[in-house]
Amino acid sequence: MEDLSYVGRRIRHYRAAAGLTLAELGEAVGVVPSQLSLIENGRREPRLALLSAIAARLGVTVADLIEATPPSGRDALEVELERAQRSTAYRELGLPELRPSRSLPDDALTALVGLHRELVRRAREAIATPEEARRANTSQRLRMQERDDYLPEIEEIGEADVAAAGHMSGALTHRTVGVMAERLGLEIVHVDDLPHSARCVLDLANGRIFIPPASIPGGHGLRSLALQAMAHVRLGHETPADYEDFLRQRQEASYYAAACLMPREAIVGFLKRARDERDIAIEDLRDAFGVTHEAAALRFSNLATSQLGMRLHVLRVDGDGSVVKAYENDGLPLPVDVTGATEGQLVCRHWSARRAFARRARTTEYYQYTDTPAGTFFESTQTGSTGAEEFSITLGVPFDESKWFRGRESRERAVSRCPDTSCCRRPDAAVASRWDGKAWASPRVHAHIFSPLPQGTYPGVDDRELYAFLEAHVGDSTA
Numbered sequence: 001m002e003d004l005s006y007v008g009r010r011i012r013h014y015r016a017a018a019g020l021t022l023a024e025l026g027e028a029v030g031v032v033p034s035q036l037s038l039i040e041n042g043r044r045e046p047r048l049a050l051l052s053a054i055a056a057r058l059g060v061t062v063a064d065l066i067e068a069t070p071p072s073g074r075d076a077l078e079v080e081l082e083r084a085q086r087s088t089a090y091r092e093l094g095l096p097e098l099r100p101s102r103s104l105p106d107d108a109l110t111a112l113v114g115l116h117r118e119l120v121r122r123a124r125e126a127i128a129t130p131e132e133a134r135r136a137n138t139s140q141r142l143r144m145q146e147r148d149d150y151l152p153e154i155e156e157i158g159e160a161d162v163a164a165a166g167h168m169s170g171a172l173t174h175r176t177v178g179v180m181a182e183r184l185g186l187e188i189v190h191v192d193d194l195p196h197s198a199r200c201v202l203d204l205a206n207g208r209i210f211i212p213p214a215s216i217p218g219g220h221g222l223r224s225l226a227l228q229a230m231a232h233v234r235l236g237h238e239t240p241a242d243y244e245d246f247l248r249q250r251q252e253a254s255y256y257a258a259a260c261l262m263p264r265e266a267i268v269g270f271l272k273r274a275r276d277e278r279d280i281a282i283e284d285l286r287d288a289f290g291v292t293h294e295a296a297a298l299r300f301s302n303l304a305t306s307q308l309g310m311r312l313h314v315l316r317v318d319g320d321g322s323v324v325k326a327y328e329n330d331g332l333p334l335p336v337d338v339t340g341a342t343e344g345q346l347v348c349r350h351w352s353a354r355r356a357f358a359r360r361a362r363t364t365e366y367y368q369y370t371d372t373p374a375g376t377f378f379e380s381t382q383t384g385s386t387g388a389e390e391f392s393i394t395l396g397v398p399f400d401e402s403k404w405f406r407g408r409e410s411r412e413r414a415v416s417r418c419p420d421t422s423c424c425r426r427p428d429a430a431v432a433s434r435w436d437g438k439a440w441a442s443p444r445v446h447a448h449i450f451s452p453l454p455q456g457t458y459p460g461v462d463d464r465e466l467y468a469f470l471e472a473h474v475g476d477s478t479a
């Protein structure tokens with residue numbers, strides 16, 4: 001098909017060079033001009049006998065005519081334009097197809113082709129973005145690892161804001177969060193029609209924070225959501241420049257929320273008392289501060305190294321064993337892909353994070369010792385579910401630190417040789433040879449491959465839905 005368009009173009013090129021009209025060449029080779037025109041336009045394939053006759057009349061060889069290159073730079077551009085207009089990407093735009101006739105000036109043709117090339121380049125870039133997003137996730141994890149998961153500058157802002165709102169001790173109430181919002185000139189409004197892609201919306205024009213009417217199971221509590229929205233104002237965040245910037249802002253916002261919900265001084269005091277009693281447990285931290293198990297584990301991670309001198313790892317793992325979130329500064333060998341990203345990678349089947357799913361009683365934490373190539377760790381895991389999806393939250397510490405923790409008497413012990421694939425990735429050789437060629441499984445596409453997909457002004461948020469939502473709430477006094 002492509003070659004055909006060049007044959008026609010090459011005939012037209014040599015015919016013009018020979019100064020012949022369609023009628024003159026047609027008469028010389030025995031075809032009507034309309035027939036010859038169809039051939040020149042690539043709409044009909046010439047037989048070899050006809051090609052020979054044309055070549056002979058034009059004083060060139062058949063090889064000259066069938067060569068698979070455009071006869072001139074102009075022809076190359078015309079062919080490129082035709083091809084570009086046939087692409088799905090162009091057709092989706094609903095724009096007319098432009099025939100690159102002789103009347104189309106060279107510079108207009110060059111500009112059009114240039115725009116098409118850019119369209120393709122941008123489409124490719126958009127496809128490449130998930131990988132970029134994975135790299136951004138990784139560099140953020142490593143940056144936090146360097147800082148031992150601790151951001152003292154945000155701790156101080158959170159502590160000051162909570163104190164200024166009159167909070168003394170214990171769990172931060174909804175009322176106090178409301179007062180903190182008021183101090184920023186914001187009002188919290190609960191709505192049940194948020195855009196599907198947004199967890200909360202900040203209306204800066206009218207000074208309102210829109211959050212859902214009820215907390216997301218296994219997700220963020222309402223106080224945390226409101227505090228995260230306020231954090232963007234409090235920490236002076238601007239529209240994120242890129243995905244990495246977006247991730248950093250999100251990290252800072254959730255750090256701020258955690259620092260307000262679980263103020264540093266209170267947490268450190270609580271943990272030191274638990275350590276003195278050799279009874280540190282994330283479940284207690286969770287219950288004392290009225291937060292999710294995940295929030296409590298992450299908060300422990302913020303403070304344990306800098307305040308208690310304890311190294312650790314925290315994992316959120318899905319029911320299928322894949323990493324949703326992971327942090328370590330204790331050397332636990334996290335599974336990573338070629339880009340260094342751990343999100344979506346499967347953790348070892350023998351780790352506490354996965355063995356906990358096999359338990360019947362799941363109301364309390366599961367404790368186990370895990371021997372890995374990087375040493376022995378003590379791990380405590382709590383499982384939970386968000387609707388149909390199971391997940392587990394794990395806090396682990398090096399063996400030497402186990403003495404401070406509840407559950408240290410556990411007799412559960414597992415050996416993990418991962419990342420050695422013979423540990424739990426490859427099946428037993430005898431079983432594998434028995435089933436080789438006799439079984440067929442259809443793989444489930446991994447949601448994580450697509451999950452961090454930046455789009456629009458706020459990565460992942462559908463701009464159309466967002467603006468429709470805001471329009472619907474202008475002047476609305478739901479509160």
Ligand SMILES: [Zn+2]
Nearest residue numbers: 348418423424
């Ligand atoms: Zn393994």
